Amino acid sequence: MATREEIADALSGMTLFGDLATPQLVGVASRFEEAFFAEGARILRQGLTGSAFFVILDGEAAIVVDGVQRATLGRGDYFGEVSILLGEPPTADVVALRPLRCVALPGADVEAFLIEHPRVLFRMLQAQSRRLRNANRARS
Amino acid sequence: MADPQRPFPPGTYPVIVIGSGPGGLQVAYELNRRGVEHAVLSADSGPGGMFRRWPFFQRLLSWTKPYASTDRNSRAFERWDWNSLLAEESELRGLQTEFMDGSSDFPSRPEMEASLTAFAERSGITVRYDCRWESTRRDDTAEGPRFTLTTSDGEYVCEHLILAVGIAEPFSPATPGIEHAVHYADTRAAETYAGRRLFIIGKQNSGFELASGLLQWASRITLASPSPARTSIETRSLVGVRARYVQPFEDSALGGGVDILSASVAEISRVAGAIRVDLKRSDNGMPVSLDVDEVIAATGFTCPLLDLPALGVATFGQARLPAQSAFWESATVPGIHFAGTITSGSAGLKKHGIPSYSGAVQGHRYNARILVERLAAKHFGVERPRTAIALGDLTDLVLDEATNAPELWHQKGYLARVVTVSPDDGIRDDGTVPLTHFLDTGGPDGIAITIEADGQGAIYPVAYIRRGTKIDEHALEPHPLHEFKGAPFRRQVGALLDLIAPGASAG
Numbered sequence: 001m002a003t004r005e006e007i008a009d010a011l012s013g014m015t016l017f018g019d020l021a022t023p024q025l026v027g028v029a030s031r032f033e034e035a036f037f038a039e040g041a042r043i044l045r046q047g048l049t050g051s052a053f054f055v056i057l058d059g060e061a062a063i064v065v066d067g068v069q070r071a072t073l074g075r076g077d078y079f080g081e082v083s084i085l086l087g088e089p090p091t092a093d094v095v096a097l098r099p100l101r102c103v104a105l106p107g108a109d110v111e112a113f114l115i116e117h118p119r120v121l122f123r124m125l126q127a128q129s130r131r132l133r134n135a136n137r138a139r140s
Numbered sequence: 141m142a143d144p145q146r147p148f149p150p151g152t153y154p155v156i157v158i159g160s161g162p163g164g165l166q167v168a169y170e171l172n173r174r175g176v177e178h179a180v181l182s183a184d185s186g187p188g189g190m191f192r193r194w195p196f197f198q199r200l201l202s203w204t205k206p207y208a209s210t211d212r213n214s215r216a217f218e219r220w221d222w223n224s225l226l227a228e229e230s231e232l233r234g235l236q237t238e239f240m241d242g243s244s245d246f247p248s249r250p251e252m253e254a255s256l257t258a259f260a261e262r263s264g265i266t267v268r269y270d271c272r273w274e275s276t277r278r279d280d281t282a283e284g285p286r287f288t289l290t291t292s293d294g295e296y297v298c299e300h301l302i303l304a305v306g307i308a309e310p311f312s313p314a315t316p317g318i319e320h321a322v323h324y325a326d327t328r329a330a331e332t333y334a335g336r337r338l339f340i341i342g343k344q345n346s347g348f349e350l351a352s353g354l355l356q357w358a359s360r361i362t363l364a365s366p367s368p369a370r371t372s373i374e375t376r377s378l379v380g381v382r383a384r385y386v387q388p389f390e391d392s393a394l395g396g397g398v399d400i401l402s403a404s405v406a407e408i409s410r411v412a413g414a415i416r417v418d419l420k421r422s423d424n425g426m427p428v429s430l431d432v433d434e435v436i437a438a439t440g441f442t443c444p445l446l447d448l449p450a451l452g453v454a455t456f457g458q459a460r461l462p463a464q465s466a467f468w469e470s471a472t473v474p475g476i477h478f479a480g481t482i483t484s485g486s487a488g489l490k491k492h493g494i495p496s497y498s499g500a501v502q503g504h505r506y507n508a509r510i511l512v513e514r515l516a517a518k519h520f521g522v523e524r525p526r527t528a529i530a531l532g533d534l535t536d537l538v539l540d541e542a543t544n545a546p547e548l549w550h551q552k553g554y555l556a557r558v559v560t561v562s563p564d565d566g567i568r569d570d571g572t573v574p575l576t577h578f579l580d581t582g583g584p585d586g587i588a589i590t591i592e593a594d595g596q597g598a599i600y601p602v603a604y605i606r607r608g609t610k611i612d613e614h615a616l617e618p619h620p621l622h623e624f625k626g627a628p629f630r631r632q633v634g635a636l637l638d639l640i641a642p643g644a645s646a647g
Contacts, residue, residue, distance in 0.1 A: 003458055005313065005314070023404055023421065030367040036455075037463075038463060038472065041471075042579075045579065047611075048491075049615070050489070050491030050493075050592075050594070052493065089613075099471075106490070106595070107492065108595050109493065
């Protein structure tokens with residue numbers, strides 16, 4: 001993975017960005033920055049301010065709360081948005097389970113990005129709604 | 141007798157450094173200083189790296205303020221000097237000030253090159269110049285991996301390879317018709333653009349450097365890339381186009397012959413008497429087309445890592461930066477280390493979107509020192525002294541560092557000054573290390589102090605307190621003059637220090 005066009009291609013296959021046309025995807029790809037994390041590296045740190053929004057291009061990561069693994073994430077999954085939207089530090093670590101490639105957008109840029117890309121905002125809202133429904137089902 | 145003009149003949153060395161720009165020179169200085177045997181090889185014919193060629197126009201993007209401190213030979217002066225390399229000897233410090241003619245706080249390219257050359261000469265750094273690294277082999281031996289480098293002068297073998305080769309390989313995207321463009325690296329003399337319609341692909345500093353330099357020559361200038369350009373004034377960091385290059389923005393805003401577009405280049409083609417550039421707007425995908433005389437691809441550079449990716453060195457991003465550990469070792473091939481601008485591939489936390497300043501001399505010069513400190517301790521038995529600190533001095537040390545430490549001010553949220561406390565060892569100065577190392581590695585109770593910025597304009601110290609396995613972040617209040625020594629700071633830091641070293645606040 002390297003160029004903007006290659007990243008745009010990768011994003012086009014993801015539900016979150018699935019509604020965007022190619023020029024918009026290239027714009028998204030040049031706004032986000034690619035990042036690589038070795039196995040075992042921490043990407044989000046529980047309790048630390050100033051983190052970013054990440055979308056996984058390749059690899060696998062674990063959500064870890066107080067040292068306990070809660071879930072795993074893979075290609076097309078994203079994380080970090082909840083703490084950014086709420087303006088609070090993350091409540092979990094995210095740790096690379098094997099080498100992980102992501103694209104990242106700084107927290108401060110997320111609001112403007114979502115407002116400029118309402119289709120992405122809609123897809124994110126849909127995903128959050130699904131999570132909320134599943135959490136409610138689990139509780140009832 | 142070895143030829144003094146051609147030191148480091150082919151052979152086996154514990155450490156081999158490649159590169160003679162600021163990164164390579166700083167590493168060589170640090171290795172010399174610690175008595176670590178090594179060889180320095182460079183494809184260039186003299187010191188200076190990228191500053192032998194770039195920037196084309198005007199001056200550097202990094203300043204040195206000769207009168208900012210009464211003592212140009214002090215550590216404190218480093219904060220006001222983005223360009224000089226680091227030295228322990230006072231006569232080698234702040235060298236850039238000697239090579240400035242007083243017309244600007246931004247040295248010219250030849251002034252920077254002269255300062256680097258003087259540093260290499262006066263500090264006794266030897267380099268085998270005109271020796272080009274061509275390929276690499278890795279052999280796993282009983283003692284660990286060994287790297288064999290084939291060069292234009294023969295074969296070299298080493299245990300530790302330190303690459304300071306810059307982000308210097310011109311990169312052009314695979315846009316149809318890109319052959320009608322020349323890369324930034326091949327920009328001609330300014331006057332040859334007189335009266336020409338110029339199209340620049342890319343809205344980073346290199347694109348705006350050319351636009352600024354050619355304002356008086358070109359008949360029209362258009363810059364385009366898919367995302368909107370931002371200035372460092374808007375981002376309140378070194379992210380974005382630097383203040384030195386804002387004139388094209390003003391010209392664009394006033395309709396003065398410069399156009400700055402958010403669009404991707406769909407195709408470049410030759411038509412009668414012109415080069416046609418077909419664009420697609422990023423906002424609505426609508427086509428835009430224009431005819432120009434010149435197209436320059438200011439589309440950046442990649443790392444010239446040759447065959448290292450085939451040896452397993454993972455890279456990322458358009459610049460193909462190698463993925464690195466906190467201490468700038470390849471994340472995937474131990475034994476290969478990096479110095480100079482390439483260390484920006486060890487991204488750190490990027491809190492609030494603020495990157496390290498490792499892409500510039502004022503940032504990576506500290507990385508080089510820490511890298512060699514680590515390497516020398518781990519592999520060559522040269523330990524950095526861990527000075528004992530009296531309980532009563534702890535608060536002062538932390539507040540002094542927060543107010544003055546050039547390492548922390550130049551590498552915000554990236555490098556941290558660490559003090560640890562343990563029953564066996566007492567209170568020890570653990571020096572300056574990458575913040576992620578302190579956060580992720582564990583160790584005795586301690587404090588890491590950083591300077592951070594929130595991207596909104598505030599700059600403030602942050603104390604990370606480690607107790608057992610838990611680390612808490614405590615941001616101090618910003619101060620309008622960035623002086624963090626007054627009573628409120630003393631109280632706040634004292635209370636935090638009491639958590640790890642009871643009684644510290646009484647100091």
